[in-house]
Amino acid sequence: MGSYAVEAHNLRKIFRTREGGILFRGKQREIVAVNDVSFHINFGEIFGLLGPNGAGKTTTIKILSTLLLPDSGEAWVNGFNVVTEAKMVRESIGVSLYSDRGFYWKLTGRENLMYFARLYHLQRDYAEKRINELFNMLDLAGDANRLVEEYSTGMKSKLNIARALLHDPPILFLDEPTIGLDPNSARKVREVVLELKKQGKTILLTTHNMFEAEYLSDRVAIINKGRIIAIGTPRELKEKVSGKRVVELEVSGNYRKLEAGLKGIGGVEAVSLQENNGSGYTSLIRIIYSGDEVLDRIIAMLANSDVKIRSLRNLEPTLEDVFVYYTGERLAEKS
Amino acid sequence: MCTIRVRDLQKKARFPIFSLALGILAKELKIMSRYIGSLLLVLFMPFGVSGLYLGVGYALAGEKSFSNFQANTGVATPLAYFVVGGVLMIASMVMIENASSIIREEQLIGTFELHYLTPNSPVLTWMLHAFAWSILMVIVFAIDISIVLATSIVGYDYLTVGMIFVVVFIGLIPLAGLGLVIAALTIRFKEVYAVSSTINAFISMLSGFYYPLEIFPRIVQAVAQLLPTTHVSIITKTLIGASSGQLSVGDRILVMVLLAFLYLTFGKTIYQRWENEARKRGELSKY
Numbered sequence: 001m002g003s004y005a006v007e008a009h010n011l012r013k014i015f016r017t018r019e020g021g022i023l024f025r026g027k028q029r030e031i032v033a034v035n036d037v038s039f040h041i042n043f044g045e046i047f048g049l050l051g052p053n054g055a056g057k058t059t060t061i062k063i064l065s066t067l068l069l070p071d072s073g074e075a076w077v078n079g080f081n082v083v084t085e086a087k088m089v090r091e092s093i094g095v096s097l098y099s100d101r102g103f104y105w106k107l108t109g110r111e112n113l114m115y116f117a118r119l120y121h122l123q124r125d126y127a128e129k130r131i132n133e134l135f136n137m138l139d140l141a142g143d144a145n146r147l148v149e150e151y152s153t154g155m156k157s158k159l160n161i162a163r164a165l166l167h168d169p170p171i172l173f174l175d176e177p178t179i180g181l182d183p184n185s186a187r188k189v190r191e192v193v194l195e196l197k198k199q200g201k202t203i204l205l206t207t208h209n210m211f212e213a214e215y216l217s218d219r220v221a222i223i224n225k226g227r228i229i230a231i232g233t234p235r236e237l238k239e240k241v242s243g244k245r246v247v248e249l250e251v252s253g254n255y256r257k258l259e260a261g262l263k264g265i266g267g268v269e270a271v272s273l274q275e276n277n278g279s280g281y282t283s284l285i286r287i288i289y290s291g292d293e294v295l296d297r298i299i300a301m302l303a304n305s306d307v308k309i310r311s312l313r314n315l316e317p318t319l320e321d322v323f324v325y326y327t328g329e330r331l332a333e334k335s
Numbered sequence: 336m337c338t339i340r341v342r343d344l345q346k347k348a349r350f351p352i353f354s355l356a357l358g359i360l361a362k363e364l365k366i367m368s369r370y371i372g373s374l375l376l377v378l379f380m381p382f383g384v385s386g387l388y389l390g391v392g393y394a395l396a397g398e399k400s401f402s403n404f405q406a407n408t409g410v411a412t413p414l415a416y417f418v419v420g421g422v423l424m425i426a427s428m429v430m431i432e433n434a435s436s437i438i439r440e441e442q443l444i445g446t447f448e449l450h451y452l453t454p455n456s457p458v459l460t461w462m463l464h465a466f467a468w469s470i471l472m473v474i475v476f477a478i479d480i481s482i483v484l485a486t487s488i489v490g491y492d493y494l495t496v497g498m499i500f501v502v503v504f505i506g507l508i509p510l511a512g513l514g515l516v517i518a519a520l521t522i523r524f525k526e527v528y529a530v531s532s533t534i535n536a537f538i539s540m541l542s543g544f545y546y547p548l549e550i551f552p553r554i555v556q557a558v559a560q561l562l563p564t565t566h567v568s569i570i571t572k573t574l575i576g577a578s579s580g581q582l583s584v585g586d587r588i589l590v591m592v593l594l595a596f597l598y599l600t601f602g603k604t605i606y607q608r609w610e611n612e613a614r615k616r617g618e619l620s621k622y
Contacts, residue, residue, distance in 0.1 A: 015617055062620065067448055069614045090454045101445030104362065106369040111362075118358025119453040119460075126346040163449075 004076075005171050005202035006041040006064060011073035013059055013226075033059040035226035037073070041204060041219075043170075046197050048217030049206040050319060052329075056226040057206035058097075061173045064204070065095045078171055094164030095173045100156040100180065102163070105149040109140060109159050112148055113166060120167040127166075134162040138192060154185030161192060171202045178212060190216060210319040222323055229326045234319060241288060241317040241325050244269060247295060248315055249285045253307035261301055262287065267294035272324045282310055288317075288325055355455055360467040367471065377429065377475055381421030382482075388417050388545055408547045410572075418483045419571050420544035423503070426472040427538055427564045430507045432531045433468045434461045434514035435521040442525070448619045457610060458603050461518060465511030473504050495574050498584075502574070505591050506567030512598030519609035522618055543568050563594045 013034040019027055034056045041047040049057045062068040064075055066086040075082045078092035103112050110131060117127035135141040138158040143151065151159065157177060164172055174193065178186035193203060193216055207213050213220050214234045221231040230237055255273060262271050262285075270288040287298060302309055315321075323329070348354035367374055392400040392413075401413055410416050438461065441447035450460050477500060484496070517530050541548075541555065542564035548556050559565045566587045573584065613619050 013617075059617075062617075065452060067451055067614065067619055068617055087454050090452055093452070095449075095452050097448070098445050102449055103444065104366060104446065105444065106366050107362065111365060115358050115362045116449070116453070118354050118361075119450065119455060121348045121351040121354045121454070123346050123348050 004040040005043045005045070006039075006047070006075070006077050006204060008040070008060070008064065008075040009038050009073055011037040011060065011063055011070050011075060013056075013063060013068065013071050032226050034063065034070075037223070037226070037228055039221050039228060039231060041202055043202050044197070044200055045218045046193065046203045046205060046216050048213035048220040049204065049223055050208065050210060050213040050217075050220050050323070051206075051223035052208050055208075055223045057208075057223060058175055059226075060223070061095070061097075061175050061204065061206060064089075065093055065173055066090060091167075092169055093171045093173055094167065094169040095175075096160045096164040096177055097175050098160060100153045100160075102160060103148040103151075103156065106147060108145050108147055109135070109151065109155075110144040112159065113163060116163050117166050122167060130166060130168070131162075134165055137195070138162055139188065152185075154181050154188075157181055157185065157189060158192070161189065165196075170200070172196065172204070174203060174205045176206055176208070178207070178209065186212075210323070214319050220319065222319070222326065224323070224327050224329075230322060237319060237322045238317050241321045244288050244290045244317065244321075244325075245295070246315040246317050246321050247287050247289070247298070248313045249287070249298075249302070250282050250310040250312075251285060251302065251307045252282045252310060253305070255283050255285060255307050258301065258305055258307060262298060265289075265294060265297050265301065267291035268298070270321075270324045270328050272329055286321070286324055288321055351455075352459070355460065356463050356466065359460070359463045360470065363464065363467040363471065374475075377425055377472075378478060380425050381418050381479055384421045384424075385414065385417035389413065408549075410547070414486075415483050416572060417545060418479060420568060422476050422479045423506075423542070423564060423568055423571065424539050424544040426476060426503065426507060427510055427542070428535045429468060429472060430465060430510035431513050431517065431535055431538065432527065433465050434511060435517040435527045435531055437461070437464050438518045438521050439525065439527045442521075442621075451619060458515065458606055461515060461606075462511055462599075465514055466508070469504055469507040469511070472507060473500050476500065476503050499571050499574050502567055502570045502584075502588065502591075505588065505595065506563045506570075509563040509591070509595040509598035512595070512600070512602030515599075515602030515606040519606045522609055522613045525621075538562060538564055541565065560590075561594070563591050563598070566591045566594075 011034050012032075015031045015033055017029050017031060019029055037056065037060060039047075049060060051057050059068065063070050064077055064082055066082050066089050069083060077089045080088040080092065082089050104115070107115065113131045113134070114127060117131065122130065131144075132141070135144045138161065140155060140158055140162070143155060148156065148159070157180075161174070161177065164174070177193070178189050181189065190212065193205065197203060205213075205216060217234065219231065219233050220237060221228045222237070223229070230240065259271060259273065262268060268287060268289045272286045274284040274286070289295065289298070299309070299312075389400075392404065396403045404413050405411055438447060441450070451457060453460075480496070480499065513534060517527065517534065520530050521527050541551075541559040542562055543559065544564075548559050548565065551559070570584050570587050610619075
């Protein structure tokens with residue numbers, strides 16, 4: 001093992017939790033967080049792990065970064081086993097786990113990075129040079145000496161990436177690096193990720209943002225309920241729904257009782273629903289189908305119900321449709 | 336095996352443990368200096384508590400309180416006795432809570448598990464935090480004891496004062512072992528103060544910070560000998576002439592070193608056991 005930057009074989013992790021109870025803890029429940037997950041990442045590749053919240057993305061990253069022991073299965077990072085060679089794995093990786101946590105608020109950005117540089121045993125001169133380099137790369141040079149408690153979410157997210165890069169590791173794990181960021185900050189973070197790829201870094205990126213996964217990743221694994229359900233380049237994944245048509249209908253009224261009927265129409269391959277805008281008045285129905293007359297039958301069914309069609313759009317298949325195709329659920333809805 | 340090593344490994348410090356220790360010390364000093372109120376509280380608390388005890392003594396025995404105290408305990412300088420005891424009590428409380436409260440705080444701000452991503456032993460990392468705090472506590476002690484000595488009628492030489500600092504430092508280190516045990520419980524149960532306050536209450540009661548241990552039955556005195564703080568308390572007070580002990584200072588230092596070894600080994604074993612469990616259960620990430 002070890003010909004890939006990251007290699008995971010049949011990883012499985014179950015969390016045991018207890019529900020209810022006041023003085024005494026309640027009934028034990030098992031949550032399968034990661035179930036038989038296998039994949040590999042080539043050196044120099046950006047690999048996206050795309051899935052909704054609770055799909056198992058962070059658990060996978062935590063196993064690969066040695067924070068969590070798998071119940072079964074094996075994994076190697078930079079050729080080192082994540083359980084038996086944990087120290088070497090930690091030397092090989094940089095990890096960004098949160099976008100806005102993980103700092104000492106009463107220290108400046110520079111002091112925070114210097115502390116972590118010490119934890120990575122970097123020489124002081126080299127650490128100072130490296131910190132300046134990273135602040136420049138991430139457009140944080142002007143704020144380096146401000147206390148972190150004064151940083152915006154976007155600045156903290158960039159500082160998180162800077163910390164992950166301090167010891168110049170060949171492999172980076174970025175867990176939802178743009179979550180909660182405004183569009184400009186998110187764009188800057190994506191630019192940085194692409195720049196790091198140019199520098200030869202291998203990047204494992206988790207996201208529930210399909211645009212981000214498609215834009216950044218050389219290959220994507222779609223993960224849901226702890227299982228990887230599809231893996232390939234964005235193009236390869238979309239080809240799985242090529243030849244199929246996608247329509248998005250905005251409707252009002254009680255759609256839920258029609259859901260089974262729509263799924264029963266011949267040619268309809270997947271149906272998903274997203275409650276729209278939180279208003280409760282309209283819903284977005286995304287339907288993947290094949291065949292010329294299927295859309296007519298869909299519209300006829302809706303027209304004969306108390307559901308009103310507000311708008312209808314034909315769409316090009318996206319990774320969202322790959323997710324819908326495999327799970328029957330919308331990624332956006334679940335996230 | 337195909338691996339790409341970290342590019343700048345050659346830029347690593349020659350002595351990693353010093354790099355780690357310096358980083359932790361600098362961080363804790365900076366953070367403490369930015370919460371100056373806490374520092375001042377630790378600095379002045381011993382005087383406040385000593386004043387309280389003197390007041391209670393005066394209320395009970397009036398003008399005879401000092402002479403009664405001397406007759407019952409053999410101690411001629413109650414103020415020095417109380418302040419030294421107070422400093423030791425505050426320092427021991429801080430040390431016992433240190434590892435666990437730092438871990439709890441780091442859990443809350445999200446830096447805790449980041450330490451597990453660095454190539455350091457977590458036990459060593461938390462021990463060095465305790466080490467940094469013991470240095471800070473010695474500094475606090477130095478300030479407080481200087482005030483006491485400056486206002487005392489008894490003369491002291493620099494060697495005695497230096498020895499006191501060394502004794503306090505050695506005496507605080509084993510408490511980090513107890514701190515690690517509480518830290519282990521913190522990782523699992525997230526409740527620092529319930530455990531640490533209970534332990535602190537026992538240590539405060541049995542260490543003789545404010546009274547000689549001879550007031551207790553022999554069995555309690557024997558148990559008290561297992562606490563490093565008991566020995567620190569006796570040595571310090573003996574050195575400033577506020578008390579006299581049965582064992583020699585050298586013997587007591589030897590006992591303290593032995594206790595340090597035992598406490599730290601115990602703390603390390605318990606912590607590593609819980610840590611391993613936490614890595615299985617995913618507790619490292621919970622807060």
